[in-house]
Amino acid sequence: MPSPWFKYASPAAFYPLAGRLIPIFWLLAAGFLLIGLYWGFFETPDQLGGTNPQKEYYRIIFIHVPAAWMSMWLYIVMVGWAAIGLVFNTRLSFMMANAIAPTGAIFTFLALWTGAFWGRPSWGTYWDWDPRLTSELILFFLYVGYIALHSAIDDTRRADRAAALLAIVGLVMVPVIFWSINCPDPNQCAALHQRSGLGRIDGNILFSMLMVTLGFWMYSFATAFTRLRGIILTRERETQWVQAVVSAEVPAGVRP
């Protein structure tokens, strides 16, 4: 079932397309983030929670929760591209998975970091072995493992496929790991995060979180595509079109 879109599976065709899209994504990211943060700071109540409300510092939720959502979403997207690469044997899919990995790792780190700063005033501690925190930490290790395995193998094809398999195994294990941490005692399960739920959050807060999430998503597109362009240039450097691109960008008299 051929489609006119398939031509973008070629790195040479996708490179200029990505180049045109990146500024759009940056603009969208800036837009959504501005709306989200403005709304979050000025249109939302001063306190969060009923019985023991958290004061102004709760607003870190507008970075913390979207970052956590993005970290999980990006892992799934990364595994998706890795699987497509393994099945269809397309170079660009593997390159895309590699481009997403660092952004995913950064969001995971951001979620953990902002979570620690939120934990200090609200729970009294920077860290606790709460299921969601621990799972997020494990997700961070999975990202780092992917990046580490890929960079440890010299042969690009083997590196791509090995890291892809690792990512897929990781995805299969993530629910198991999450549930084992969430429920360390099958006889009874309890956790710090458990009483939070999206249904009972103020509408304005939810709106801001969604705006920031969309902003982070656009940001992920922009950074992943930028990184992807770099990866394409590096990997395809022997081809004619890359030589043309590089020599066009280098002024005359300077050796490329």
Next chain:
Amino acid sequence: MLKVFWRILTRDLLLAMRRRTDVLTTLFFFLIVVSLFPLGVGTERQVLRVLGPGVAWVAALLASMLALERLFAADYEDGTLEQMLLTAQPLALLVLAKVTAHWLLTGLPLVLIAPLVGMQYHLSDTAIGMMMLALLLGTPVLSLIGAIGAALTLGLRGGGILLSLLILPLYIPVLVYGAGAVEVSAVEVADAQPYLMLLSAFLLSSLVLAPLAASAALRISIE
């Protein structure tokens, strides 16, 4: 097919027996790690009793992981692994045979030496029994999941550390439930049943799935 499984199993055991030091090194590593913790956290009886199961499990994880490099390395170096990939036999079966040999040489000794750990950490008899049972169910899972990592990092420089980084997150469920089983059995033995059920579930599913993943990884590593 059973014959092939048996041949590979006995071959691996025979090769390992010719280098007994490799097997014993893993065992002594386990003992040393377990012995180091009381020196670090203090020798108070109550503290050790609480820490014991967790420490034993983490040491088992580490020992199992150290031995994993040797799972495929020797065969990879002399070309036997490539021949195994080329045979008409299902690769998953051959991998399962190698993993079984690996477990018999590294996991099973840990199970048998658990009473020694129990003695060092002042664990009760029921706790020791539960620990042996949990290790018996959990160490094969470590070997199976570890085989995936070993296949992915075949022949890489810095392979050992990289292997740990890749595999340790995947070991967490086994660790949680294995150590948890012992901890809970101290209060009420019957409470450990769901833990053992979960460990058995991990064992059964990894028996089926891990060899498949490991053979896919082997094919990727040797092209």
